[in-house]
Amino acid sequence: MDLRFTPEELAFRDEVRAFFRANLPERIRTKLAEGRKLAKEDIVTWQRILNKKGWAVANWPAEWGGTGWSPVQQYMFQEELQLAPAPQPLGFGVTMVGPVIIAFGSEAQKKHHLPAIANLDVWWCQGFSEPGAGSDLASLRTAAKRDGDYYIVNGQKTWTTLAQHADWIFCLVRTDPQAKKQEGISFLLIDMKTPGITVRPIITIEGGHEVNEVFFDDVKVPADNLVGQENKGWDYAKYLLGRERTGIARVGLSKERLRRIKELAAMERAGDQPLIEDERFCEKLAAVEVELKALEMTQLRVVAAERQRTDNKPDPASSILKIKGSEIQQATTELLLEVVGPYAMPYQPERDDDERWNEPPIGPEWAGPIAPTYFNWRKTTIYGGTNEIQKNIIAKAILGL
């Protein structure tokens, strides 16, 4: 057992860090550091910078642009991205549909889609959940009926993140209504410009527009857009959902948030001293830091185990990382809420299309995003499989209960 990284690994981390320092546009870095929303253009710009460097799709196979990095390097890259803070490459393309196409898609699909995913020329969204299929995803009902060279798709997807920006959607659709529910599902790629597709915004409680409903009304999808085999979609979905996504615990993000909390607590005075010198506040901060350190160590153990892993099977420990990681993320938003105090209250919505605000801030200039982030991040224990479902997974897969 040895906590130290090798000199090569440390040099790698320095290289990544230096690249981000030199190439991450300041306006993007500032937005993330301040908890403000990124515009579509920000995410595209940054991913293209990464792609030019060859780093946009780091854990893809080399032939499709992957870097061939070790699990430790993949982990460090993710960590440095979050610490910068820099945007993640768009997950729907890079960590979801891309790897599924690589593992199960045709050569034509790989050639057609993969480079565009890497360079974010094509923006993908994920059509999985439905109003009646949340935790019980396998009960989904959006249907795809084969008709000659096409599938005719009818149904509705929900919680479709950033569908308002999307060019393509990857969908789980029911192709065999008679089969057992997990065995009648296919994985279909659909062009968002196909006639019959309607996107309706869902506004979340802090006032933001991140998620949508997507309606399919007799949408004609070329049969060539089927990934892999018909009725095997649930296996591909499990592959997608279970892949160890280094960084799922968002340790770097929470580290960065704690840094921000300390920075602001040093400026904010409570009585005759800055909040950062208040004993009770410091204890609470320290308690979260301990939890985060424990999570970081757990994540490193998972990364180390990955080095020995020969199969492609998902590590059930990723459920632990998701549970703890999301709770710690939420804890950081609570600390920030405490720091801002009474000035949590003014509602200062950001405009999606503007980089700068026209109006002077109300209260401290960092106050605006604090309460909205607290409200918005309640989603972290709900999305990607609720923490309750994650515990079911652990109980079954690790404990055999």
Next chain:
Amino acid sequence: MDFDLSEEQRLLKESLDRLISDRYAFEQRKTYGQNPEGWSRELWSQYAELGLLGLPFPERYGGSGGGPVETMIAMEAFGRALALEPYLATVVLGGGFLRHGGSAEQCVDLVPKIADGSLTLAFAHTERHSRYDLADIETSAVRDGSAWVLDGEKGVVLHGDTADKLIVTARVGGGRRDRDGVGVFVVDAKADGVSHRGYPTQDSLRAAEISLAGVRVGPEGLIGEPGAALPLVESVVDEAIAALCAEAVGAMAAMHELTVDYLKTRRQFGREIGSFQILQHRAVDMLIALEQARSMAMFATMMAAEETAAERRNALSAAKVQVGRSGKFIGQQAVQLHGGIGMTMEYKVGHYFKRVTMIDTMFGDADHHLRALARLGASPARA
């Protein structure tokens, strides 16, 4: 020892519950929020007609002679409704200063107008640097003949954008955080030198940043003893805290009901999700938190008029801690148990969650009051 409501109080509660169910459905609330002022003047007149606006004032000034329990009943109903109208600001806070520190002339002049709905008030106290310290005041009040001249900046003034008059705290003497030297003044919102910047709040209410530049206040605008008014401020704020605790309980009760209902109707995996034991236990945990909060809101109500200031302060801080904690737990879990829909603007649960979160930022969050209790606990006076 008695926790029952009187017959009259029960009638008040029933008529309020009826009003809320007739006029404050979620869709109706949305339309009130779209009014330029952010709330419904028409409903405000209805409140006047029901005697709500005069509820805690003595009958000789046009009130109903009600006490903290009546206010608790009203505030819980408003919490359930997620009401947008400036009841706390006008009747509890502004009105509280008149009740506890106003002269007969001031009460004769202002209380009937509050009671009939023609006058609204706001309490302009918090400043950029003050956080939750009631004594932390930089706004100054300088004597000029028989008048006072006020200068300063007030922040997060609830309903400060539409109030006709502002109750303003300003320092007539002393250092920025001294307990001595605080004065309270009634300022006309349209007086020379008063300007404001109004804005919506996270929980769909309205507030304002208020600037006072050379604002003249005559002797008729003075409330209480200038320079010795901090105890008055503390007693009015304690009444407001009790009221906020009741409002929060209304919101928490509604969230709990919505959640249990959802657990009974939402089906996944071929069964209603309320059949999963983990969610049953969570709903029970929420119930425990709700009842603890309700108990402390009642305790706060009964202690709000406590004569010994230290005992009153202690009780109200304890209540604010409990309500803050319960509000956070119930709010967070209500959203969690609703899954994705709990996160949407379209659904009511998120709005209740935002309201209890904001209540926690008013007059001291749970942590602030916990610190206060810890300090009081160490004080020899409690022996």
